Amino acid sequence: LAKTTQPISMDSYEGQEVNITCSHNNIATNDYITWYQQFPSQGPRFIIQGYKTKVTNEVASLFIPADRKSSTLSLPRVSLSDTAVYYCLVGLGTGRRALTFGSGTRLQVQP
Amino acid sequence: EADIYQTPRYLVIGTGKKITLECSQTMGHDKMYWYQQDPGMELHLIHYSYGVNSTEKGDLSSESTVSRIRTEHFPLTLESARPSHTSQYLCASSDYRGGTNTGELFFGEGSRLTVL
Structure with a gap:
């Protein structure tokens, strides 16, 4: 199973764009990359999923380079929530x- | 909207008691999972199932046991609870059949267990 590495924490201000990068050097050919969000005392919930290049939905974008060894979740104009x-x-x-x-x-x- | 339910949401019990945490989903998903998470810490997979009569242990060793007699039901049992079992237990389900299905994990709201 592919191991992932992410920064432990990030700080931002309201209205800024936030990019969180994940490394997954041993990703398998058939693996997809999925991001989840978790609030305190709740279960994680699905944000976005992709296989390669770029995926965008109403809440985020996901950028995946050609080698697929990393991915970046982009949150536009973040708010306190x-x-x-x-x-x-x-x-x-x-x-x-x-x-x-x-x-x-x-x-x-x-x- | 996810249709996966966990009961109880909160449970406080004494050491040595037997407890069962219930998890049910109405989505017909084949795959179900139990995760354990302490406050502010990462999720650890403790059990999973790929279908009826199939159960496997996860990455984190746990004294709990699970069963999968029906597709929609995946209960977790602790025969003799101890303070070290105090944690939040999250149940999830997923279904992947290829094509455009994302294989998304749907989580319940969790069961917070406190063992005195």
């Missing part, structure tokens, strides 16, 4: 492979 822990997950849980979370990145948004 974006303060949370963000996890990068590699794999899809297909077949008999379980899904393991890394340490995550704790994002603190200041007014």
Whole structure:
């Protein structure tokens, strides 16, 4: 299972763009990259998923370079409510492979 | 909206008691998971199941046991609770059938266990 590495924490201010990078050097050919957000005392929730290049939805963008050994979650114009822990997950849980979370990145948004 | 439910949300019990944390999902997902998470710490996978009568241990060793007799139900049991079992337990499910399905994990709201 591909191991992921993320910064432990990041700080930002309201209205700024935040980019969180995740390293996954041993990603497998069939693995997708998925990002989750977790607020205190809640379960993580899905943000975005991609395989290569760029994916955008209503809340975030995901940039994946050609070698797929890293990915960057981009949150445009963050607000206080974006303060949370963000996890990068590699794999899809297909077949008999379980899904393991890394340490995550704790994002603190200041007014 | 995810349809995965955990009960109880909060439980305070004494040492030595047997407890069962319930997890049910109505999405027909084959795959279900139990994660353990202490406050401010990362999630650790303790059990998972790929379908009925299938259960596997996760990355973190746990004294708990699980069963999967029905697709929608994945209960976790501690035969004799100890203070070291105090934690939050999160249940999740997923389903991946290829194509545009993301294999997204859907989480319950968690069961916070305190063992005195």
